[in-house]
């Protein structure tokens with residue numbers, strides 16, 4: 340029994356370095372193929388999602404930004420980029436909307452407006468907004484929104500509150516029946532930095548779940564919003580029935596809370612770009 344084994348070892352020994360390198364190489368090849376596949380499927384889904392966002396943005400702008408629109412509020416995030424692109428196309432290629440003013444809801448929105456050579460406004464001079472357009476992280480069947488996934492919510496809510504109509508644009512992954520079905524990162528809450536610990540405990544005591552300070556990826560420490568504040572992401576209890584109007588009110592009343600990412604009774608219509616190339620419109 341031992342003899343054939345020893346014989347086999349003796350035969351294999353000179354080839355061992357080559358065999359080891361073949362095994363390592365094929366394992367690396369397998370990993371590279373797996374990575375390439377993940378990258379390609381991520382790219383595919385990014386392309387599909389961007390196409391859906393673009394569809395929704397175009398439909399919303401074409402329907403809501405007309406010659407009668409004098410002031411438009413510009414939201415923040417990745418979807419709003421397609422909105423500003425379409426507005427700029429209408430202004431610069433189609434010669435439309437010549438005296439329309441854009442009011443930003445964030446540093447990013449301000450930059451988008453300036454980069455597209457659109458007219459920049461502000462709430463001091465333009466506090467009556469015809470239409471506010473923005474993205475959302477999730478929209479439930481009652482059109483309650485979660486916003487702030489990208490760190491912007493306070494200025495968004497302020498600008499939206501000055502608008503006659505609030506139009507939400509999103510890809511199909513944002514549409515859900517209940518909050519938390521699609522968006523699992525929690526409800527963002529903007530808080531005064533000195534108060535984030537007591538606020539965290541109060542929210543958890545009142546409504547369960549866990550509120551976590553949002554930590555920056557490329558900076559040691561927390562994310563700081565455009566307004567110099569911190570963000571808590573409150574992961575609520577998925578199975579619990581919440582009355583979002585009351586939850587929003589109660590959290591807003593906690594000293595140090597500056598704004599919540601819960602937008603209740605604000606959206607007029609939501610435009611969802613769907614995977615099949617259509618646009619679904621949801622009304623309140």
Ligand SMILES: O=C[C@H](O)[C@H](O)[C@H](O)COP(=O)(O)O
Nearest residue numbers: 416417418474487489490491
């Ligand atoms: O903080 C960001 C804003 O509330 C965005 O509007 C929201 O996160 C949706 O962003 P996106 O269009 O990138 O999905």
